[in-house]
Amino acid sequence: VESLRDAVHGAGGFVDLKLGHYNKDGIEVVDVEGEIDVYTAPRLRELLIDLVNKNNYQLVVNMEKVEFLDSTGLGVLVGGLKRVRAHDGSLDLVCTQERILKIFRITGLTKVFGIHDTVDLAISARKSEK
Amino acid sequence: MATVEVSFTPLPAHVRTARLVATAVARRSGVDESLLDEVRLAVGEACSRAVEAHRRHCPTEPVRIEMTDLGERFEVVVRDSVPSAQATPATANGHGQASHGNAGHGNAGHGQAGPGQDNFGLDGHADDPGAHDDSADGSAADGSALPPGGLPGGFGLAVISGLADDVRITATVSGVSVRMTWPAAVGAQALRAYISCTKSNLSLP
Numbered sequence: 001v002e003s004l005r006d007a008v009h010g011a012g013g014f015v016d017l018k019l020g021h022y023n024k025d026g027i028e029v030v031d032v033e034g035e036i037d038v039y040t041a042p043r044l045r046e047l048l049i050d051l052v053n054k055n056n057y058q059l060v061v062n063m064e065k066v067e068f069l070d071s072t073g074l075g076v077l078v079g080g081l082k083r084v085r086a087h088d089g090s091l092d093l094v095c096t097q098e099r100i101l102k103i104f105r106i107t108g109l110t111k112v113f114g115i116h117d118t119v120d121l122a123i124s125a126r127k128s129e130k
Numbered sequence: 131m132a133t134v135e136v137s138f139t140p141l142p143a144h145v146r147t148a149r150l151v152a153t154a155v156a157r158r159s160g161v162d163e164s165l166l167d168e169v170r171l172a173v174g175e176a177c178s179r180a181v182e183a184h185r186r187h188c189p190t191e192p193v194r195i196e197m198t199d200l201g202e203r204f205e206v207v208v209r210d211s212v213p214s215a216q217a218t219p220a221t222a223n224g225h226g227q228a229s230h231g232n233a234g235h236g237n238a239g240h241g242q243a244g245p246g247q248d249n250f251g252l253d254g255h256a257d258d259p260g261a262h263d264d265s266a267d268g269s270a271a272d273g274s275a276l277p278p279g280g281l282p283g284g285f286g287l288a289v290i291s292g293l294a295d296d297v298r299i300t301a302t303v304s305g306v307s308v309r310m311t312w313p314a315a316v317g318a319q320a321l322r323a324y325i326s327c328t329k330s331n332l333s334l335p
Contacts, residue, residue: 037145037178068171071285099167103289
């Protein structure tokens, strides 16, 4: 039943990625829900670029509801990090899911991103660095 | 003959379908639940790479996937149709070199890589989705651990090598194939899984 559900879900036109963002304590928090892959990653990239273009250089990407992340998604996050760093900013991640963390470990990107357990912890860690 | 074969037009939207089908077939073939995430991600990476290659060179040709239950192993082969003019056959131990002949394509190295192995130097596929990201837009890295120029080409293949139990990448004049396998349960365990999935009324001997 599970496998059939997977196959049917994949064939359907379900919303694959939901994005939202809000400001908290001067830091822009981006909520990501769903799957970040070669199809959906451009939308996240556009959002990050848009936020940077609107002078948001302190970003936290909340990935707690991300169900799938591939190298395309990693590329978008690295791209976002480079953009904010060009303005002396930061891009931290919130993630506790082992399936997602594993991808960051395999690729060595745990050394590149600050990865935190909650949004509040990410924000407080960023504030304490200032 | 493959257990399941899928071909799809090279559109990013179909990659999700491909990886979900592969996951479903892997489950039916007895691949342990703990490995299904790895199957899903590795197949997705291979398909993403193939889709990008097709979109550049042969957008009307379908990408093909073969998923085969080999008993003790579950095998997935993702084939693209981008010709390789300078293909070098793989050697017997599974280590070899593959390369596209077209300008801008680098070598696709392979092997039975473990998670700790550095694969970034093995390949430079301009087709890799990671290479297309704005991370390569030239904005300055600040001397941190960021790779120069963003994610290196072949990043997706590096991820595959870190995930699949066994990876072989070969290139021929007809295209590049990424072959990946994972252990699968055999015997009664697989049969029980099959029965529970299909709800058939098979009787055990």
